[in-house]
Amino acid sequence: MEAGIVGLPNVGKSTLFNALTSSVAAQSANYPFCTIEPNEGIVSVPDPRLTKITEYIVPQKVIPAALKLVDIAGIVKGASEGEGLGNKFLSHIRQVDAIMQVVRCFDDPDVTHVAGKVDPIADIDTIETELVLADMQTLENALPRAEKSARGGDKEAVLRVSAIKKCNAHLESEQPLRTLELPAPEANAISSYGLMTAKPILYVANVDENDLAGEHELVQKVREHAKKTGAVVACVCAKLEAEIAELDEGDRAEMLADVGLEEPSLNVIARETYRTLGLQSYFTAGEKEVRAWPVPIGATAPQAAGVIHSDFERGFIRAEIYNLADLEQYKSEKEIRAAGKLRVEGKSYVMQDGDICHFLFNV
Incomplete structure (x- = not known):
């Protein structure tokens, strides 16, 4: 299971990815971290239950659950028509199981926003519009073949045609497919299409270091949008987290205390991404290792x-x-x-x- 990090230029997407992956590497040699390619990494999911288990069962090593993150190429308006790195962006999104969209919720005159102003809802709409258009194109291309097979008596194709038409109608109303409930047989019939707006999404509000709780009106707007579309919002100051991730354990604890955090916000991001992927953990525990294993709910x-x-x-x-x-x-x-x-x-x-x-x- 893997999640793709997306976002417009200069929203902190790559800063967050680098902080997440370097943070894990710094915490413990037992954490299953590795960089697969420059834009891919394995990130552990911090779980306090592991520590509690080791109070009673003392192992040689402790291994948390892990998930794969992909820092996906940036997107611009027109990606669905091949603008910028659009084709690469869309092909990578189709391959992941969930989307983590970083949206900028801070003002900084030294960091220019690609659209000239900070507006997280406009950012969300830009990416969602491109994904909606790409999904519509995928479905429109698939419909003639499905209809031909359905006329030949293929029962699976009959389900596919029904699902395609329902999905297209939903997309035409400018709604992502994650808000559409299809009967299981129809959903399975089109599962191979990799429809992007059907994937679960986590919005990561990249906030100023003076607004770590996400109380700014920009964050509130993101929360309102997420509530309408069945998504979740998590707040992080990517710049601050990148600084914290570079510190050793003692200095990290001191800096967290100074800014009023009990743990790095990256831990929260990892856990929320895990839940967005529809995963939960079970444990195995013995003298050799105490380990968390990811399993679909x-x-x-x-x-x-x-x-x-x-x-x-x-x-x-x-x-x-x-x-x-x-x-x-x-x-x-x-x-x-x-x-x-x-x-x-x-x-x-x-x-x-x-x-x-x-x-x-x-x-």
């Missing part, structure tokens, strides 16, 4: 086991599960088991956020 126990290794899913027998509250009460897995609180779950069990698991399998 609604995944079954065998599917969760498959995140570790495909053999675990293929040969799944059962899962033994407890949670952090059990561990805090009984102090050890041995005592949890002795108290009869270790749950045994089968193939139909739907994973819950925070489950601590052992998977039994046979292949």
Whole structure:
């Protein structure tokens, strides 16, 4: 699962990406960070539950869940028609699972806005319009072939034609597809199209360092827009976070205290991106490692086991599960088991956020 960071020029998009990735590298050698290409990186998802688990189960290493971020080429008006790096931008957006749009919510006379004024809603509209136009073009190109197959009796194509027409009507009303609810069979019929406005989105309001809580009217406008379109807003001062990310642990804590933050805002961004991707975490815990594993919300126990290794899913027998509250009460897995609180779950069990698991399998 990966999220693409998008934004107009000079909104702080690349500053945020660099801060997120360098911050993870600086925090711990055990964090699964790497730079895949200059514009790609793996970012850990800070989770305080990991620390609490290690109070009772002391491991050799601690590994948080991680997600892939892509710093996508900048966009200009007309991208859907190939302007600027439009084609590259759109092809990258189609490949990611969620969008993180950085919008500028600060004034700085030394940083020129591409449109000549700071207006985050106009920025959002510029990108959304290009994505809407690109999606309409994709659907219009796909419709004739789908209709031809439908006339030949292809049941899947009948669903596809219905979905395309509903999506086009929704897009013509200038609404993103993430606000359209399609029946599951129709949604599946067009899932291969990579429709961009159907992807979940997180708006990252890049604020001034004097407005870390995001109280400025510009941020409020972004929140109002997000509420209408089923999105979430997170605030960050990318410039400040980039400075914090370069500090060692002691200096970082001191600077956070000076600005009134309990943790870097980058931690919040990582967690919100994780949720935007529709992910939750379960844990494995032993002397070798305590680790958080990402799994889609609604995944079954065998599917969760498959995140570790495909053999675990293929040969799944059962899962033994407890949670952090059990561990805090009984102090050890041995005592949890002795108290009869270790749950045994089968193939139909739907994973819950925070489950601590052992998977039994046979292949």
